Amino acid sequence: MMQHFVRPDGTPPVNGYSHAVKFTGPMVAISGQVPADALGRVVGAGDSEAQIRQVFANLATALKATGADMDHVVKLTVYLTDLADLEAFRRVRDEFLGTARPPACSLVKVAGLVHPAFRVEIDALAELPAGA
Template sequence: MQHHIRPEGSPPANGYSHAVSFAGPMLMISGQVPLDAEGRLVGYDDAAEQTRQVFRNIEVALEAVGSTMGDVVKLTVFLTNMSDLAAFREVRDEFVDTQRPPASSLVQVSGLVHPAFRVEIEAIAAIRSIP
């Protein structure tokens, strides 16, 4: 896996790589939301806690195939309020290697499947082997 954080001629990157190249099998992780293993909303009005739970859910999906956050090559982030961006970035940096961050897209949306959800994240990971 090779991270191309800022190829020459590209704009500055803030916590993401402009491109990540890899070969081999990949794992697509559906959009994860701030629900715990029992289906309870975590962090009702707290963007940081919701984001932390979403990343925990991504880690669970990765662990199911023997992978880690270090194997994530792309994140797609949906926020309902751009004022949550700083909280998202702070929590994201707890989970990703900031020296080798995944490629990333971030989109503001008018709403998610549940009105209390503030964040949803999809991920793509390069996996070592298919279990």
């Protein structure tokens, strides 16, 4: 069971995330996913939306391996090298996660990531569904 507290009384406004998410049961941690394909090639060099889309596809693939999917995401941690990419992140996030039950989220601007062409990295915590 998962319960989203998008904006509890006394908290500031949000844009696509919940201030808190309460859940029961086992969980899985997904390591930071980067904009690389299954062969390790950079996807979308210079194209933030293509990179973010690849990162979410990689998150979905990793979640599927555990028996979970994007509906089970409890929290995201997002690392962007350029805050100008924030709108693209929000657009793609909403496509992959929807807007009805947004996860908790932290966003950090970083000076760089492990590969100089990477503009984004995202890790996730997810609730494992029963039987997974």
